[in-house]
Amino acid sequence: MDLTVAVSAMFARREQQQRWPVDRGDRRPRRRAPPRLLGMFPLDQEAKKERCARAFADTLLAPMLHCPGTVSVPTMSMEMEQVLKLWRIEESGSEFSLYDFDQIADATDNFSDACKLGQGGFGPVYKGQLPDGLEIAIKRLSSCSVQGLMEFKTEIQLIAKLQHTNLVRLLGCCVQADEKMLIYEYMHNKSLDCFIFDTEKGAMLNWDKRFRIIDGIAQGLLYLHKHSRLRVIHRDLKASNILLDREMNPKISDFGMARIFCSNVTEANTTRVVGTHGYIAPEYASEGLFSIKSDVFSFGVLLLEIISGKRTAGFYQYGKFFNLTGYAYQLWQEGQWHELVDQALGEDFPAMEVMKCVQVALLCVQDSADDRPNMSDVIAMLGSEGVTMPEPRQPAYFNVRISSLAVSSSSFGESYCMSNVTLMEEDGR
Template identity: 70%
Template structure:
């Protein structure tokens, strides 16, 4: 058995050229696949040994020697076949005298190293700086797929730069888009098949400059290569602290960095951003001129008359087909809409069975709201309008009538029913029922006679009606409501849209958290989740959520901190208002806190009440909640304890997340758009 195990490995070593056996730099990355392992003496190993002999030879015979692919065991059973390719970076083609031996050496050395880094693995990729090798038991050579993808980030904060005020990530994306455009020209006819689908670019817009390289295996079509590179760029996370990225698979890859990592001069240079849009990839040469003859002119005239007539036929056919398709599409949408409504009704009946919720007829709601008269309207938002109503039993209700164009559509409607039906707390709004009829989607809540928090605190006259005792009661009530959502309810809930307009006030000015259309059920074992659909309101959204789609319980904590600062100051966090050198309330509050002038933030109507130390404690708690890093923010359980502790016992807050900081001398950094009217925003991102 020992002889049978050692002998095949010895044969592989004998087949490798001496240049491959010589010591060299190790691969910068490798990939061991999940296709299983082969056993010593198996047919798969025998075919792999055959490739160790033939692939270097195939590589050395290509001209220029940059790419080779091979297979072994064509007549064997599927699990025993082996497919492989090797690819060298395009810039090595410049050294034609040594490229042949270099490509062969790379294939030989990579096959040797594969045995070391992934022993007996049936799928292996080995990546060196100038070349790569990949083999597998699956026939990837007949597919445009890009297996064995690996990615390496070069994080070097010392190289972060502003580029004359331009955003670094935006410049990187522009560079990669431009490089891709030239690596796979849309009008390219191919050229030399061995070196096509490859280019290098230098961008001099920033200092130090940026360098990029993109390359595909030359046997790919232009469309497959472009899609391959787009997929790689799309699955990369870019941020200002990453100075370079290598993202590569077996059939395509790219790299950018702050130094020239490839040989020779770059094929293209970008001296200004205007060049990216003004320069287009090469087009094919124009067709040869047609000789003007009498018969030629006659043919041209005939064609000129016939072409419009012939072209008109498919247009008419297309119009009929388009109208028919449109009708079918509308029918399908109506069918989907009916199914969705039935799903909501089924869900509602399940909730109704063990609750006090009701399913209302539309006529009942029409009568209760005087046919949705303007006199009954309480407010209006992106989702639709809210009306005051009175049921036959005398119960006053608030009716949310979702507009047909509402961004808070049937999904959010269903979400609110499912969640709020399971939640019962004195600081959460009570949902009485719903109505689904035709195009109408209605939610019926308990009526809050004092409207919402933003109705008071952002109005100079009405804000004077809220003394500190009332404001502190509102802060503590919101705290208890969030604590219930995060910890004590049947489900762990993240609200995701906590803001002043979603805090309703009852007759005694007690707060109730409302609008659960964007809420998410959260597994308490999770640290955070990611989403491509960012929803919420700018000014209240945590930075990691707004920029990267990462949300957690600490996202609500951030929104709570913003809300407390607004309650203390009577000022909005985002909007037209500017505070000193800052665009938002967070930066202004932080600067006042550092300068010891925190009392300047307090609403003037509160100053005379003599509760400044209590207000200072709440401001400190708020600043702890809006710290830039989510891990530094307290939980809502900790916030409850802080509000009942002495001021001196609280930790010192760190710098908050400055979304819209205005830096002196007119420079802008870390800017993000803000919602100036408190309307909930939904953003869909490609990450």
Template identity: 65%
Template sequence: MSFDVACTVEDAAASDKLRHETWTVGPPAMPGNFSEENKLGQGGFGPVYKGRFPDGVEIAVKRLASHSGQGLTEFKNEIQLIAKLQHTNLVRLLGCCYQRQEKILVYEYLPNKSLDFFIFDETRRALVDWNKRLAIINGIAQGLLYLHKHSRLRIIHRDLKAGNILLDHEMNPKISDFGLAKIFSTNDTEGNTKRIVGTYGYMAPEYASEGLFSIKSDVFSFGVLILETVSGKRTSSFHRHGDFINLLGHAWQMWKDETWLQLVDTSLVIESHTPEMARCINIALLCVQENAADRPTMSEVVAMLTSESMTLPEPKYPAFYHMRVTKEEPSTVIMASSANGITLSVVDGR
């Protein structure tokens, strides 16, 4: 079976155009040949399968679900974005297909799945020691900095979460899933939308409640990711003293009480890494400040992560400090809001 595929290669990336070739792609990369045993995961807009090109190169095939809500415009948006992005901490797009009713993206295959596959699993979390976790945090920060500042366009991801951080064979992180990303000119810093999309728990308060998004929205999500990576806990899994509280509030309370070591994943060896762990938690809490203006930029975050001598500001209480989190199926809904808290129904998953 063969199909027309827009293939990104070095000369195509240099000219900002996608070259069309006809490839013969074996199962499961063709419609009708997708197999559950080759399924890698479920993205926001559809399942992702493992496939192989005729030359033996392994690939990840993202098949857009017909009911996903990602139309042709969003699909092309993801293609245009990723085709122009070249960074070691961003997933690489190899090709695409949008013929007939099928919309398919072909990515490089990353054998270690995603960050959530490891850090939230009782057994696999032990495979990711502190040095690897710190390298993952730094890699994500570098990828975000590239999107916000060093690429030719200013790009806001809008759906940064553990399930969208893929890991290569050496556990290097790569940011994936750009279907919800927004492109800005270098002079623009924020936007507004009535269609709020993304994952609750990772959403900045101004975006979740008002539809305002900016580079600081991604900074907020990154702060949540740091806390999850350090603790091995999902943002929606905490409750204390009979009253539900999210990971952000829990972490800040422990920081304030100087008991933050209790937040660290018990599978980690703490003794020799205490200063680094404290620094990461401090940076994370700065990233999840309620006010977007109080959050650092990714340039500042990278500087804080890479300079041990830099004095870090003391964080204020984070966004959603009084938020109660409950799990309900099948949808995610903002149920109530107040000056300092929001009650959410949170659906976990990718």
């Protein structure tokens, strides 16, 4: 018996055990059929792994997700233990692992403060080292974090879909009693914001390194939007969610807010807007409408930050502008784009290539999603000298103040971010 059969059987047994009371002439309330975890048709290996991941996540979290107000997860039943055992067998040949709690406790010196990297909305994050020397980052779900629980489920569901050199690799998870943890590859240089917003560390990033980071982020987004098995919208792309390995290669991280689209779906609407102000596309912030063009907008903001070494939001202003996009556009209009370039670069940068990056960034932050390029176009514009690019128009948030009460940082870095951010419309000029 494999995992898929076990999970289906477990739900079937639960259905048999649940009896609805007779009501008025033996009429029984209608109820939805038990979750169909697997299709009726044969699945190839990759599709089967994907369905198993979804089944595992749904089954694992079902007790909590269907009990409003519950914040603690009950100790696993013998049925759940059986599902986990079969999951281990089924996944034994893959790169995704189920870790024992004792393994992670040993790797982190029993979750000591010395191993703690910081605290995020998901919960605390630790650095650990396995017996074979592999360094790992562990996100430990806080028992009271409903947001973290949903992020946990989302990341588990994505494990079978996302494999790319510019995405942080999820190595596995730990599920034991009320403990839930995600285990990632450890990124030695922490997050991009630790470099580009720091005067001393910013000097370590010459233009070649910055451009390689820009290209890597673009390649990772293109994979999410087009080349993965399903279309994935990240929804929280920002400098603190770009991690850097030993060679300063960028890795997109934190997929807890991501949404998965079928190949024929281009956009969706939500009443729950997530993300970080300053990076959120205007149609998403005001209408809850998101698509791949929402990620493109975030990429454009991030590109301006990499070029300038300046944050898109904060308690300061650039001339008469209160955000980076408005300031960059004004400089572009005046032919003074070079004033945007990070002083840490000095004069040592290829002017035409940097100018092209500024133009691409401004095209990505256009107010209308239809006016923004897709990531295929972005990569083509960044990588070719012969591509004709349209002239950018006034970007979104041109006359909007974007301020934050704290500095953002990666969930794998030494500091963490506050989500207390506001959008304040400035008086017309």
